[in-house]
Amino acid sequence: MGDPIEIHQLVKTFGPTRALDGLDLTVRTGEIHGFLGPNGSGKSTTIRVLLGMLRADSGSVRLLGGDPWHEAASLHRRLAYVPGEVNLWPNLTGGEVIDLLGRLRGGIDEKRRADLLERFELDPTKKGRSYSKGNRQKVALVAALAADVELLVLDEPTTGLDPIMESVFQECVDDFRDSGRSVLLSSHILAEVERLCDRVSIIRAGRCVESGTLGDLRHLTRTSIQAELARPPVGLAGLPGVHDVEVDGTRVALEVDTPQIDGVLDVLRAGGVRSLTSQPPTLEELFLRHYGDQVEDGAPTEDGERP
């Protein structure tokens, strides 16, 4: 069987705006795939094309081996989706919505429904209008996780959840993956992605700019090193891939492109290493590397995401 999600060179425009500009994304069976990008970068648009709500202008999109535009309903039976902003009907209770979505997906696992309600501490008798944002999200999560499906598509599912519920969510998604099924998780909570995801794709302005395991991606960025030497180092600044060198007598702090780390260690050793700390890049740094300029511009807008 092929990969559950395969997207190649996807283009989607809204009038003059090119929301997706040749996007590639592959999610493999049995992995949690993190889908990272700031507001307005095209994450939700990608997911909507993937679910057959928007029609692609060009490129190929395969969902569970089928065409999401033409075979939407039959493919949807095999997946569950949690939108980024959960809007409920004001006069339907949470329990009614969970049952409705479950039945529309083709059945609901009663035992899991009860179990999830308990784990998420959700009161199913409240009407949609009286739920808080977090509770609306829980309704959608319980409905999705109680479904017997092969693929979960989650669009920023935890933005309204408190830390305890977030960890419940992480356990549930872990369990789901451990039974061999796949998850596409769009998020900008980096700690969550770091904790959960096997592979990550970073998108920017409608294109995928980076994709791979966290290990792969870390390789692409800088490691920060602090060292205390016996004597001042010689020739550090001239090394390839070394940045932001600060030398204060025998104390050294610098950043180095991870593949070039060996050369730095040679120079340090020549100076006689007394102590050394090296920090691998965090996902945040990875992220900022791709979006740093935008963050400095203060550019990302809050509502830019929706078409």
Place this chain on the structure above:
Amino acid sequence: MTGVRILLWSFLYRDKWHLFWWTLGLTILYWSQAYSVGGLYTSQAEFDTAAAAMDNNAAFIAMAGPARALNTIGGQVTWQSTAFGAILAGLMSMFLIGRHTRGEEESGRDELLRAAPIGRQATTTAALLHAMIANVLAGLGVALSLIAYPLDVPDSIALGVGLTLTGWVFCGTALLAVQLTSSTRSAYGIAGTVIGVAYLLRAVGDIGNGALSWLSPMGWYQAMHAFSGLRWWPALLLVVGTAAGVVAAYVVFLRRDYGAGVVPVRPGPDRASPGLGTGLGLAWRLQRGAFLGWGIGLLLGGLSYGAMGDDVGDIVGDSQASRDLFVQSGDIVEGFYATAVLMLAMIAAGYAISSALRPRGEEDDGRVESLIATALSRRAWLLGHVTVTVLGTVVVVLGGGVGLGAGFALVTGDGEAFGRYALATLAYLAPVLVLAALARLLYGVAPRWASLAWLALVFSFVIMLFGELLQIPQGVQDLSPFEHLALVPAQPFTWTPWLVLMALAAALSAAGQLAFARRDVHG
């Protein structure tokens, strides 16, 4: 009371158009009665005959109020406008108060304000003053327009002042209602019920010995006897009623917690009923409230037309202007009811269009995404709503006819007429469905423009009322789908135009559904 002034100004500023339209609407309600009655009868003798026919009609009295001096313009204005004017003033008060008190509290916006250095009661007080000012404006509009008509000054003023004070009483009850429940919707339920009960007490009282009317603020308003021996003291009852409601509201307000009500929120079912598991089941669940409301409304509307019985000849009078207005052809009774049937069908078209636009509301509110991400296809989702719209329209249209037939049969004792009048509205099912299908086509192709379907209804309405009067060219008149059918019950029903319009409705609807299946669905 810090902040009341600032808040009051901001409410008045934000609601300036609301206030304008409410005032204009209420003013027109009163003034148009004077205007239309003034032009209706050619002689006082004719007016007296018409008044005598209305005097004895219990259905009219239940609907409007005690029949007093109906052979004068002022008496007619008072009779026909005060009950509905009071209902409208009550609704206006309820919406203005609900919107600025519980509505703001529920949305959490009020929290921002309360954290600012303003008094705890500032929002409530400002909202109350705001709604009271709105009622003053409405009363002023009514009084001035009637004086300008011209009618007697003191009685005109009394109608305006009475309207203002009745509105104030409902300000008090609405202010109390929003303290009792924690959701704006149920507060509207309570305040609306109070208005309904006030109307009902007055109706039952007016048919009977009048005792129950004294329990209703609307009864107090009508007890001022404007244009038929004006007396002012019942206005005091309205002032006392207002004060009682407001004091009670403040007592509750000062004792309750922020965001809480007195009546606890009732939990709903934790499981969905078996029917709620398909596109159709959901569409029915979402639309059934509106369907029941419109259905009952049409039934009552039909009843009130029907209850005129065969007195319509006298009521309509002999003047050519009024004949042109009410009777399009043939026998005066049948002709009048042909117009009534057309009128009911156009009201039913309001249901059909709003129901056909419901899917757009769902899409706009972002509730479609989760649904069509399941095995429910977008076609099936829309088809569920279409089914509810079409079947609902059949029932609502029929409801108007059944009401009409029942009212007529009850008043005249002519049982055979029931079937003939009851089915008459179905003749207009076809044009009503054409308008609904037009709304659906617009929704499928360009959802942003879907509301334009309402314009088509307004156009049809204008053509019906003024088409002949303004001598609008036949080609333009033919654009209204209502213009192609036999005027039942005055003329025999003909199948051909009905079937053609039905086919047109089906084609428009199918095109709309196809277009929807092909376009992007938005959040």
